[in-house]
Amino acid sequence: MLGLLSSRANRQGMNIAIVACILFTTYAFLTSTKVGVGEHKTLLLDWGRYNFTQHKLMLGVYSHLVVIVVGYVASLFFPRPDIDPNLLFSGWRKARRSALRVVTVVLVLLCGVRGFGQQPEKVRFTYEEGKAMLDSIASRYHSKKEWEERKVELRSCVLSRLGLSPLPARPGSKPIVTPWRRFDGYEVRECSDRDPSRGICEWVVVQAS
Structure with missing residues (x-):
């Protein structure tokens, strides 16, 4: 999870975090688990007030927190890794916003969609509105030739609005x-x-x- 959320996390920091998580889990297990026969059960390791007294289901939650916090802090002491931004959650969000903007631009060019200039996530349509829009677009073209001519114009407009004119090298x-x-x-x-x-x-x- 830390690797998806932060570009600062690295292999060395995560190794340290895994070791810290193992030590914490061992401590929590030994100081909260009783063994014995009948009523004569004792803790494997009794540290008194420092025993792990939380519910055992919380052990998984705390273990994840230990890995995330220790992993991030430990990673600060080592060089930043060279990571593809597309592998991060922030990169996915950026790609998603770009895809939504492409859809918005195409709709604007086709039929003047409302809300252009807003954040793409805020442009929403009901099923009826979307169907009416698509029917309106379909009614503008009565042959393949008409659509092919319009497609050339749309392509140049889309590329221009997205800053892709001229296109990068193939x-x-x-x-x-x-x-x-x-x-x-x-x-x-x-x-x-x-x-x-x-x-x-x-x-x-x-x-x-």
């Missing part, structure tokens, strides 16, 4: 494309980059034929 590696997977009413295939450092992965969803 990577030399070929993408990984999975076979189509059939579901109830639709099909899905995954396309991803062979270079994991770029963290590019897309899903293509089409209506089942």
Whole structure:
């Protein structure tokens, strides 16, 4: 969990945290577990007022806290690791916001969606509003030729608004494309980059034929 939340965590700090967690768990187990026969049971290790007296279910909670706190503090004493931002929770959030902004831009270009300029997460539509919008878009094109002409304009506008004009250089590696997977009413295939450092992965969803 610490590795997902912090770019400062490193292998050395986590090793120290694991050792600290083992020591804490051993202490809690020995000072809270009684052994013996019948009523003559004694603690494996009795430290008096310093015994672990919490419910045993809390041991898992405290162990996680020990790993997170000790792991982060210990990591500060070692060099910062070189981590792909896409592997962090913050990177996932950034990618999600970017994807939502792409959707917002496309909707704006198609039919002037309300709320452009707001945070993408705040742009919401009911089922009826979404259906009416899609029906309105579909009614504007009566042939494939009309749509192809409009598609060229939309593509240039989307790239311009997203700051991708001109496009970056095309990577030399070929993408990984999975076979189509059939579901109830639709099909899905995954396309991803062979270079994991770029963290590019897309899903293509089409209506089942």
